Amino acid sequence: MDAYKKEVWFTIIMSIILVISGHLGIFFSLFPVDGYLFGFPIMYIVPILVGWFGILALTIISGKIGNHIDEAIERENQENTKKSGEEVI
Numbered sequence: 001m002d003a004y005k006k007e008v009w010f011t012i013i014m015s016i017i018l019v020i021s022g023h024l025g026i027f028f029s030l031f032p033v034d035g036y037l038f039g040f041p042i043m044y045i046v047p048i049l050v051g052w053f054g055i056l057a058l059t060i061i062s063g064k065i066g067n068h069i070d071e072a073i074e075r076e077n078q079e080n081t082k083k084s085g086e087e088v089i
Contacts, residue, residue, distance in 0.1 A: 002076070003069060003072040003073040003075075003076045004073060006069055006072070007066075007069045007070075007073065010065060010066070010069060014058070014062050017058060018055065018058055018059075018062075021050055021051065021054045021055055021058060022051055022055055023051075024046070024047050024050045024051055024054075025047030025051055028042075028043045028046060028047050029043070
């Protein structure tokens with residue numbers, strides 16, 4: 001049951017992080033910043049980097065962590081079925 005709790009918390013936390021990262025451009029439009037990064041105005045390039053490429057990186061990381069949690073859930077289920085005396089398929 002511990003692995004399921006980890007999955008629930010992981011899903012909640014990653015959802016919040018993904019929503020914040022995806023909507024970061026709104027903050028830059030509300031509070032314009034002067035300056036340049038890589039030759040582009042900060043208020044344009046940071047939302048693109050964090051919004052597009054940040055979401056891509058977070059999705060890859062989320063997938064890898066999610067796979068580890070799923071493996072832990074599968075191991076936990078196999079242990080529970082062994083304890084209850086049922087045959088593991």
